[in-house]
Amino acid sequence: MAVEIRIPTVLRPAVAGQSVVKAEGGTIGELLGSLAREYPAIAGQVIGSDGAMHRFVNIYLNDDDVRYLGKLDTKVAEGDVVSILPAVAGGSD
Amino acid sequence: MGVLKISRELITRMISHALDEYPLEACGLLGGDAELAKEVYPARNDAASARVYTLNPLDHLKADRAAEATGHEIIGVYHSHTHSEAYPSQTDVAQAPDPSWHYVLVSLKRTQPVVRSYRIVAGTIVEEDVVEL
Numbered sequence: 001m002a003v004e005i006r007i008p009t010v011l012r013p014a015v016a017g018q019s020v021v022k023a024e025g026g027t028i029g030e031l032l033g034s035l036a037r038e039y040p041a042i043a044g045q046v047i048g049s050d051g052a053m054h055r056f057v058n059i060y061l062n063d064d065d066v067r068y069l070g071k072l073d074t075k076v077a078e079g080d081v082v083s084i085l086p087a088v089a090g091g092s093d
Numbered sequence: 094m095g096v097l098k099i100s101r102e103l104i105t106r107m108i109s110h111a112l113d114e115y116p117l118e119a120c121g122l123l124g125g126d127a128e129l130a131k132e133v134y135p136a137r138n139d140a141a142s143a144r145v146y147t148l149n150p151l152d153h154l155k156a157d158r159a160a161e162a163t164g165h166e167i168i169g170v171y172h173s174h175t176h177s178e179a180y181p182s183q184t185d186v187a188q189a190p191d192p193s194w195h196y197v198l199v200s201l202k203r204t205q206p207v208v209r210s211y212r213i214v215a216g217t218i219v220e221e222d223v224v225e226l
């Protein structure tokens with residue numbers, strides 16, 4: 001089943017400039033796996049070498065942060081929209 | 094040299110947000126098209142701190158959708174420095190999420206707020222002109 005993944009500007013060069021890509025999978029992890037197979041340049045940018053989500057990336061399934069659902073095991077269904085967003089932070093120190 | 098084109102009204106909204114949150118750091122996103130800002134999206138600072146900010150991811154998602162709905166996209170981020178200059182800190186540089194973004198700083202160090210904008214690419218800070226429309 002194909003699910004839409006919204007790609008932030010910083011990662012678009014890794015997916016041929018697209019803002020939205022479709023990927024196959026039943027969970028967030030499977031979707032990101034098939035995304036990385038199709039676009040190898042994005043592989044290390046969302047999932048680290050330890051197989052977990054990078055802490056400087058936030059992934060939303062519709063309106064929910066997948067960190068508070070099942071992380072990479074979160075199930076996805078037809079019509080869901082997954083959004084990848086860079087973590088935005090800083091400070092004055 | 095880069096440039097950020099932005100209306101006085103949007104600049105005023107960023108300053109007002111920074112003053113509202115004082116003494117904590119305020120943060121938000123800029124929507125628009127490349128060098129032209131069309132909207133500001135105030136966001137919650139999850140760090141609730143006077144020294145650091147973590148932009149609330151749900152606010153980011155909402156801003157991203159709102160920008161897209163008007164045919165724009167997120168082109169940058171603003172945040173306040175309550176007691177330091179309007180210049181990116183080491184933390185700001187280390188955590189800069191996107192080399193295509195504008196990084197707007199609102200300093201409240203002095204009586205008169207100061208707003209400046211920068212590009213941060215591969216760890217290098219380059220100030221750009223803020224052109225009021």
Ligand SMILES: [Zn+2]
Pocket residue numbers: 090091092093172173174181182185
């Ligand atoms: Zn800062």
